[in-house]
Structures are given as C-alpha cells and as structure tokens.
Amino acid sequence: MLWIALELPSLPLQIAQRAGASREPLVISEGPEQxxxxxxxxxxxxxxxxxxxxxxxxxxxxxxxxxxLPRDPASEKEALQRLAAWASQFTPMSCVDGxxxxxxxxxTLRIFEGHAKLSSVVRRGVRELGFQAAIGxxxxxxxxxxxxxxxxxxxxxxxxxxxxxxxxRIGDLPLFLLDWPAETLAHLTDLGVLRLRDMLDLPIEGxxxxxxxxxxxxxxRLMGSFADPREPYAPPPRFxxxxxxxxxxxxxxxxxxxxxxxxxxxxxxxxxxxxxxxxLTLWLEHGRRKSTRVNLEFASPExxxxxxxxxAREKLGRLTLSAATVALSLHAEALLAYVPRESTWLPGxxxxxxxxxxxxxxxCARLGPDRVFGIAIGDDHRPEHGAKTVPGRLFGSEKSLPxxxxxxxxxxxxxxxxxxxxxxxxxxxxxxxxxGWWDGLEVRRDYYVAANARGETYWIFREHRGDxxxxxxxxxx
Amino acid sequence: MKASVAELAQLPGVWRGxxxxxxxxxxxxxxxxxxxxxxxxxxxxxxxxxxxxxxAAGIGEVSFLAGALMRASADDRLIAWIDPPHLPYAPALxxxxxxxxxxxxxxxxxxxxxxxxxxxxxRSGACGALLLWLPCDEYAxxxxxxxxxxxxxxxxxxFRSTAAEKLSTPAHLRVALTREEGELHVRIxxxxxxxxxxxxxxxxxxxxxxxxxxxxxxxxxxxxxxRPRAIA
Numbered sequence: 160m161l162w163i164a165l166e167l168p169s170l171p172l173q174i175a176q177r178a179g180a181s182r183e184p185l186v187i188s189e190g191p192e193q194x195x196x197x198x199x200x201x202x203x204x205x206x207x208x209x210x211x212x213x214x215x216x217x218x219x220x221x222x223x224x225x226x227x228l229p230r231d232p233a234s235e236k237e238a239l240q241r242l243a244a245w246a247s248q249f250t251p252m253s254c255v256d257g258x259x260x261x262x263x264x265x266x267t268l269r270i271f272e273g274h275a276k277l278s279s280v281v282r283r284g285v286r287e288l289g290f291q292a293a294i295g296x297x298x299x300x301x302x303x304x305x306x307x308x309x310x311x312x313x314x315x316x317x318x319x320x321x322x323x324x325x326x327x328r329i330g331d332l333p334l335f336l337l338d339w340p341a342e343t344l345a346h347l348t349d350l351g352v353l354r355l356r357d358m359l360d361l362p363i364e365g366x367x368x369x370x371x372x373x374x375x376x377x378x379x380r381l382m383g384s385f386a387d388p389r390e391p392y393a394p395p396p397r398f399x400x401x402x403x404x405x406x407x408x409x410x411x412x413x414x415x416x417x418x419x420x421x422x423x424x425x426x427x428x429x430x431x432x433x434x435x436x437x438x439l440t441l442w443l444e445h446g447r448r449k450s451t452r453v454n455l456e457f458a459s460p461e462x463x464x465x466x467x468x469x470x471a472r473e474k475l476g477r478l479t480l481s482a483a484t485v486a487l488s489l490h491a492e493a494l495l496a497y498v499p500r501e502s503t504w505l506p507g508x509x510x511x512x513x514x515x516x517x518x519x520x521x522x523c524a525r526l527g528p529d530r531v532f533g534i535a536i537g538d539d540h541r542p543e544h545g546a547k548t549v550p551g552r553l554f555g556s557e558k559s560l561p562x563x564x565x566x567x568x569x570x571x572x573x574x575x576x577x578x579x580x581x582x583x584x585x586x587x588x589x590x591x592x593x594x595g596w597w598d599g600l601e602v603r604r605d606y607y608v609a610a611n612a613r614g615e616t617y618w619i620f621r622e623h624r625g626d627x628x629x630x631x632x633x634x635x636x
Numbered sequence: 637m638k639a640s641v642a643e644l645a646q647l648p649g650v651w652r653g654x655x656x657x658x659x660x661x662x663x664x665x666x667x668x669x670x671x672x673x674x675x676x677x678x679x680x681x682x683x684x685x686x687x688x689x690x691x692a693a694g695i696g697e698v699s700f701l702a703g704a705l706m707r708a709s710a711d712d713r714l715i716a717w718i719d720p721p722h723l724p725y726a727p728a729l730x731x732x733x734x735x736x737x738x739x740x741x742x743x744x745x746x747x748x749x750x751x752x753x754x755x756x757x758x759r760s761g762a763c764g765a766l767l768l769w770l771p772c773d774e775y776a777x778x779x780x781x782x783x784x785x786x787x788x789x790x791x792x793x794x795f796r797s798t799a800a801e802k803l804s805t806p807a808h809l810r811v812a813l814t815r816e817e818g819e820l821h822v823r824i825x826x827x828x829x830x831x832x833x834x835x836x837x838x839x840x841x842x843x844x845x846x847x848x849x850x851x852x853x854x855x856x857x858x859x860x861x862x863r864p865r866a867i868a
Contacts, residue, residue, distance in 0.1 A: 515714055515762040522742060522753055531742050534726045546726035553714075554736050566731060568698050569722035614815025615694040634694040634722060 161265040161274060161320065163281065164303035165242070165292040168311040170258055171230050172199035174238050177289035178417035178487075181405040184222040188215045189230040198230055244394035245288065245424050247431025249281065254392045257338070259292060259307065261300045261389065274320065284427065289420045298322050300389060301337075301381040302329055305355075308336045322383045329381075330356035337377065343370055398425050398436070398491040407446075407483035411475040414443070414484060418471060421489045422464035435460025435497030440490045441471065445482035453478070455524075458516050458552070460495040466517065473525040515553075523551050540594045541602050542570060542632060565590075565608060567618040567633030574630035577619060583609035586616070608635070653830065661828075664791065667703025670836045675809070676828040680704040682764075682791040685782040686809040689798045689825075693721065695815035696840045697795065698767070700822070702732040705765050708791045709738045713764030716757045717741045719750045720769055738764075751777055758784035758792055765791040772796075773803055782806040801825055 167173060171187040184204035188195040195215045197204075207222035219225050239255045246253040249271065252263035264277060271277040278294050285292045295306030296318035302325055309316045309332050319328040332355050335344055347370075352358050358366075358378065367375040379385035400421045408414060418441070429435055439455040453474050461467060522531045528551035535554040537547045545566075565587060588607030595601045604620040611617075618633030644650055663679030665672055672678050680686065680701070690697045709715045715738055717724055723741070730736055742757070744750045750770050757763045758781065766785070772778065778794070785792035798812055810826035820840045824832035 514760055518714075518757060518760040518762045519740065521756055521760075526742065526744050526749055526753065530744055531740070534724060534729070534736055534739050534741060536726045536730055536736065542725075546723070548723070548741070553738070553740060566725055566728040568725060568728050569694075569720070570725040571722055613692045613695075614818070615692045616696070616815075617694055633725065635696065636694055636698040636721075 160263055160298055161268065162261055162297055162300045162303040163264050163274070163278060164256065164259060164261045164295045164297075164300065164307040165246075165281070165285065166257070166259040166295065166304065166307035166311045167239075167242075167290055167292050168258065168308075169199040169291070170235055170238065171228075172201055173290050174231075174234055175228055175403075176201065176405065177420060178402045178404045179406075179413075181226070183224055183226055184209065185226045185228065186215070186218055187230050188227050195227075195229075240392060240394070241400060241424055241428065242285075242288070242290070243392040244431060245284070245427030246281070247392070247394070248427045249277065251431075252389065252391045253431075254389050256300060256389070257304055259304070260392075261303060263300075263389075274318070278318075284423070287420070287423050288427075296320070297329070298325060299381060299383045300387055301377070302383075305329055305332060305336050305381070312336075325382060326356075326359065330354065330359070334358060337381075339374065339377070343374060346370070394428060394432075396494055398428055398494065399489070400424060401486060401488035403486040404484060407485055409480075409483050411478055411480065411484075414475060414487060415468065415472060417487055418489075419464060419468055421487065422467050422471075425489065425491065426462050426464045429462040429494065429497065432494060433497060434494040435462040436491040436493070437461070437495055438491070438493065439467070440492075442488045442490070443480065443484045444486040444488065445480070446485045448482040451478065451480060451484075458520055460497045462497055470520060470524045473521060477525065519552060540592055541600070542566075542592070542606075543573070544595075546570065568636040569634040571632055571634075574620070574632045577629040577631050581611040583611055583617075583619070585609050589621075592620075604630075606632070662789070664704045664707040666701065668700065668836075668838050668840075671700075671822060671838060674824060674827075674832055674836055680708075680791060681808050682708055683786055683789045684809070685778065685785050685792045685794060685805075685807040687794045687796055687800070687805060687807045687811070687826075689796055689801055689810065689812040690814070691798050692815065695813060696820050697813050699732065700813070700820055700838060700840050701767075701793065702734065704791065705767075706733045708765040709735065711764060712738070713790075714738050714740050714757075714762050716754075716763045716766040718754045718757070718766060718768045718770070719743055720767070747772070751781075754781060754792070755784045758788040758790050761788045761790075763788060763790045765793070767793050767795070769795045773800065775804065775806065779806045 175185065175187065181201065182203060184201065184207050186197045186200040186204050186209060189198045190196045197209060197211055197213045197215060197218050200209045200211060204218070204222055204225065209218040209221055215227055239260060243253045243255050243260045246260055246262050250262045250264050250267045254261055264274065268274060268277065271280060274296055278296060282294055293307045293311035295303040295310060297303040297306055298319060298321055302319060306316045306318060306329065314332070316332065317328055319325045333353060334347060334355060347358070352361070359382070363375055366378070376385060380387040402417050402421055404417060437457050437460050441453040441455065443451040443453065445451065453471070455467065455470055455474065519531060532548040532550045533553035535547050535549060537544045539545055586608045589605035591605055593603045601624065603623040605623070606618060606620040609617050609619050616635040617631055618635065619629055619631050621627065621629055645652055661677045662682045663675065663677040664682055665679040688697055705715055715734065717739065720741065724739065726736055729739060742753045744753055747770065751772065754766060754768050757766055781792060794807065801812060805826065808828060812823040812825055814821045820838040821835035822838060823835045
C-alpha cells in the first residue's frame, strides 16, 4: 500500500480566496463570540503583524481595514469532499482525512508512472483548483498524514515508500503532529518523550497500560503493524459547487477565472466516475437581485474544463448583467457515461466528426441554434417544401438525388412579386408544378428560367391561381 | 553570392513576376480546364482566402465553384455557408454533387458575428470550404480570415462587389465575374503571377451542374412578349 495525503493547513482562508486572492488583509476567526481568535490570516494581514491565535480585536487594531470572516466548518467539509471527489480520478480509494484528503495509490501507480510523477500531477492539479496543499507519501495513511503535516509546518521530511524505511524517515518528527489528546502529549513531554523515535522505543505493553489502548493502536496503525482500513468517499451522483467572489464582479470577464477552477474540480470528479455532463446550469448570484441563469448544453457528454469554459465564455459574452456578481454556482444534475476520446496524430473520421460537433456547438452557443443549420431535401414537389433546414445540427443521411430538373442555387424565403422594367429572356420552361391540394397550400405554377440583359438568371413563375401574376422564386447564382 | 537569376528562380517560393507560381500549393481543380490553366498550381487554392468579385447576382457566381467545393469537402469536411444572401437550395446543391450532410449554413444577426463565425469555422479545421458573403473592407479582418484559413487548411471564398477591386487584399487569389452573351467571363486581377487581363470564357449553364442542354426543357429562347408589369 502506498498512501498520498494532502494537508490543507489554511483551508478556511483558501476557501475564501479561491475565486481570487484579496489584496486587503483578511483573517478567518473562530471561537466564542465575545473573544474570537484568528485561525488563519492572509499575506497582507501577516504583513501587518497579525498572527494566528491572536484575538480578533487585537488584529483589528493592527490592520484598520481588516476583513474578518467567521470559520464555516460545513463549507470546509464540503470543500474537502469535493476535493476527494476530484482525487477519485487518480484512485478509487480517496477519502476525506483530517484537514485534507488521503488516497491509496499503490494500485494505480503504474498508470501514472510512479509516485513522483503522480505527486507532481496531484500538486499541479490542486494548485489549479485554487488550493495549496502539503503532500505526504508513506505506506500507511497516518504516516502520510504525519509527513504532510510536517511539511506544512516547514519541516523537511522525505517521503517513505516502504514499511522498512518508515521508522527512519519519520522517527525525528515531533509527537504533537499526531491527533492525540493534549494531556497525553503533556504527559509524554514530562517524561521527556518528544519525538516519535522515543515513543516507538517504549515497550508497547507499558504504553498501553499508561496511555490507553487508543494510543497503542495509533502507533500500530502508524507503523503499519495494524490494519487501517478507510472508507472511500462516494460522491453523490451529481455535481454542485458554489464559489464566492472576493469582490463584486461587474462584467463577465472576471468570472472566467473562478469558473475555470470550478470546472477543473468538476472535471476531476467526472473523471473519477468515468462520467460526463450534457447539461450544466451556471447561476450568477447578484446578492439581493435575482440570480442569472446560464444553461450550457452539449450534443454529447463532455467533461473537459477548457472546452466547457470556451462554450461558457461565448454564452456569458452575450449576457448583459443587471447587477454585479457576488458568487457563482454550478449544478450538474445528471451525470452520464462518458466515452473517452483519444487524440491521435493523424485525425481520422471520428476525430473529425468530433471537431465538427464542437464547432457547431460553439457556433450555436453564441449565435443561437436557429441561426446555425444543415440543409436537406424535402419530400415535396412544391419548391418551398423541397428543402428543409435542420437547426443546430447537420442533415443526417444522404438521400437519393432528385431528377435532373433545373433548380436554382438560391431559393427566396417566399416568392417575390416581380417588379421590374427589365426585359427577360425565357431560357427554359415552362415547368408546370401543380401540387398540394391536400393541405390548403395548393400551388399551380409555370416555372421559367429567365435571364436579363446583364446575364442575371432567375427562376420565375406565373401563378395560375389568384392574381395570375409573375413571381421571382430563385436565383441561379 | 554569385547566384544567377536562373538559379534563384529555382528556389522554392521564388517565382518570376511574369510567370505563374509553380510551387506546390494545395489546390483543388475547379473542373473548368480553361480556368484551371490560368490558376497558379492548376486549381483553386485551399488553405488561403480567395475573393470572388461580382456585381450582378445570379450569373453563376457560386455554381462555377461547384467542382472545387465538391473536391474541397471530399475528405468528409464541411462546407460552411456564412450569411448567404438567400437560403442555399438543397435540391440544386445535391444535383451539383455537393453532399448535403456536409453543408452547414450559418446566418448570424450581425456583421461581427459573421466574422467571428467564419474565423471559428476556419480555425476549427472541420471545414474544407467556407463561403462568406460579407461587406467587409477592413484589411485587418481579412488578414485574420486569411490566417484562419491557413491554420484550418480550408478553402475560404469571400464574395464581394467589384468596387473592392481598388482595395488591397491579403487574399492570394481574386477573380472578377461578369456574364456576357451567355458565358461567364472570369478576369483574374490578382493571383500569384501576372494579372490576367483578357477574361476566360466559361460556358456555365444555369444549373450548378453545368450546361447540359438536355436538362433544359425544350423551349426555344423567346423574349417575353408581355413584359412582367411593375406591380407594387
């Protein structure tokens, strides 16, 4: 077994800053209402002299324009769960663990070409999501967590790859990195047991008698002598994410960056499930005003963040927002099976069909599906019913060609009454078209091909019903 | 550096002003021998922007390209019709041998959308040919279309009025069309080579398919005795 643990020490702050770092000092507070204390502070606040554990009142005295956000354990939990779902693209065994996630990667190491490569992929991915995480790699989940925590505190620990080398790697780490009760840790300190090495040297029976079974079991799990099974996180069969913007965004350009992070998170979760989405709803929240809804629909299930973002950009570009946006939320209710597409060196017909589908989707997203269409031959002799359009997609199948009758390149939307002083030469015709008595749109016309002195050739007809007038119906362009 | 002019002319990409370029540019045959002879490379250029200038509508300005369109879309690539003046009529296209499942018509509401759609379609590489009707005289935009056509290896044809002949263009080919005495006259004001002053005469019929007399129902050309009256 090999575990990778991600530790996010300043998670509350990172959640607040995911949509974009704020330049003003910002702290997250926790504790009783009368005397809240600072849990995390951003760089601007740290530069002003604010430090963790300080009373918020004291921090406010140091930085006048300090923003204080209360800690929100529920959103932290959700963020970690989404992170675990995102990590499911690397391994089926990923779960929320402490202030971070843990994943078992032994089984998938070969796919990702070794733990070093995998760790760097994970690290880069996490950064793209807008998080900063310390990474620990070890043969037990607890040891991985311990190493990640040590790294988050700036201690240099190398990752351990097997149980044999584990003791040497983590032996020097201080005991307070473990989630043990404070009194146990104090007791151990009194005994002069500060490092893990000292603890492991103690006889296990004595440890059990003195500090209880839990401590002994923890030590066993840490060193791999006891099993430490974890339950993989099973995300719900939908995706929901909400992101608050650091400042009100007036335009839609400012939304692309936070949206990219949400989509990247979704992509990871979808990858883990082998799923894609065909319908997505993006809500732009405007504070007190009604939210703006943006629907994204695709011809086939999609999950690539870049592609979805490009479609969303077009949609957003068409919007005029009534108010500034304060938060984004993304909902995908139905996750569908995704057929992966491999990109090949020489694109074949399949890849081309996908490129074509994407082009049509992109055009539809900006222009609207009624302005992008394919054309087909209709089953009717009346010229106006002789062609049909298929909005938003291409005409599906090849149809048998009609006879060798002469037809114009352009057909006018509806016949136009001939109003001209030109003299036409009739080149071909008449061709009698008489049809449609059954649906009330009966036509009885003689069609001619006619050209004027400039060589402009038209398809004109003489109506035998009604006014018996001459009409222009097509152009031989 | 004692290369003679003759040696220089052997270099790829170098051609004498008086000759047509012979360098291997991707082209598609138009199916009109007389025209193909005068086009550099022996066909209509693909992977670049070209212009068709005409003032009269309905002189065969689209149909003379039917052969080229058919070949440009041969590799199961699309033919995009961006903002055509009217709806391309499916039976006529099918009769000309153009595969309808490959035709994509886009009719944007604004000029900017048309340009955007054309650029997207060209860049996507999904289009083998793109026909564009657009009153666009901005060199910068034409240049963008030219670059997009190059990137997507597509045959991009812009239809403009002959007034544009005075304006410079990044297009590699520019032809001007008129119809006289039942023939399509093709002048080539710009190509990679000397401009062609004397027009090529193409006997292009009324249909996309070409002038097949048996197609036309037997009716001798007659002048309309009764002139269609001007009715409001």
